[in-house]
Amino acid sequence: MRLSKSLIPTLKETPAEAQIVSHRLMLRAGMVRQMASGIYAWLPLGQRVLAKIAQIVREEQDAAGAEEVLMPTIQSADLWRESGRYDAYGKEMLRITDRHERELLFGPTNEEMITAIMRDSIKSYRELPQIPYHIQWKFRDEVRPRFGVLRGREFLMKDAYSFDLDREGAVVAYKKMMLAYMRTFQRIGITAIPMRADTGQIGGDLSHEFHVLAPTGESGVFYDAAFEAGDATSATDIEAFYEQMTTIYAATDEKHDLAAWDKIPAERKREGRGIEVGQIFYFGTKYSEAMNFAVTGPDGQKFFPEMGSYGIGVSRLVGAIIEAKHDEAGIIWPDAIAPFKAAILNLRQGDATTDALCEKIYASFGNEALYDDREERAGAKFAEADLLGHPWQIIIGPRGAVNGMVELKRRATGERFELPVEEALAKVRG
């Protein structure tokens, strides 16, 4: 993309309503625009990040054996009456009436709908297990939306639902998802820690929340430094991995256990703040039973499949990542989800040699680099690139250009390299 032609409306001044750093930076970087309380439009930069996160989530869900579907945002009230949650959910549910006076709602989650779909489709235990998932917008009419996309009313969520023959199978699905989640967060480039959790609205008896460590998190978290050494992407034994994740100490302040905490050696104790970006539940036959989703078992008898559900707040992750990865100058995107691999900074727009070299480099990246071709001074371009947080800045000025040299800056560390063009490009491509 050429910056001069992109819809990236950056701001020098911080809009008054933004209190938290990720919200300020998202507005200043032109990633989102607020359209109503807790409702955001995603502009190109934000949309790119959202899409990159979603793609990693998708790849890891697929790898865990889940299968992508796409359910609607609007649901029928009748579906929710079946589970009994239509009344139970309360004012957080956005209720809608159509022209025929039929009662609809904007889905806050999809347990009912997916259970109804499975009920229509799955008749035999031979067709289990199944883990359908989708990445779709949800709406929860929060009492007080705040912190930008961290607590919006409309948000993008990946939700998966597991259906198994028995509890044992459901626990296997649960463990697979635990691994998939840890792999997902690791690939994205953030530290997330699974913590035992309450099951809340969804119900059930086994649940973990995943918290991204960030100084501005809403919950206090306590954990054993052993988590920092974990490597989910190279874990091969799910059982061992799950065992490790669930035995190392980690708790939010609500569930903090001082007795257990005191047994951890002082040098391994870590206290911080966390932002919840995912939660997984095992809840047995709560919904299959309520909605009469029965399947014929090996013995010819009907049984209710054992279920779990697994959510990742995709749009919330964008905010959480910024909370965890920024400095005074702006955002510092992890490589895997950066909207662009690099910014190309033309420091002398209009100088034939510089322009030509910039164009050549830009062409070699296609859509993966943002070319700052504006008529701006060097300082403005540096500041803008730092704000937008590209992992690399390829800085091209007239002095270097005549010798085929460019300067490379690594956003995260501030390191700079003077390199011949090809070497610089190779470094950016990793």
Add this chain to the structure above:
RNA sequence: CGGAGCGUAGCGCAGCCUGGUAGCGCAUCAGUCUGGGGGACUGGGGGUCGUGGGUUCGAAUCCCGCCGCUCCGACCA
């Protein structure tokens, strides 16, 4: 849902108390200079002052209603 505020140019704000020509900075447009950390100068454009009513000769300003948004607290992917 309790409490507190705020709506004036794209953004940040002043003006309101004490009614009388709607202002400042940034951004934007044109031009000149400048050219490695948000540069300078000159000139220009941009406003139903959230909205409806009331008081008044006259309302951004005073009064009432409504709408929107934010913050603090209780609740939550």
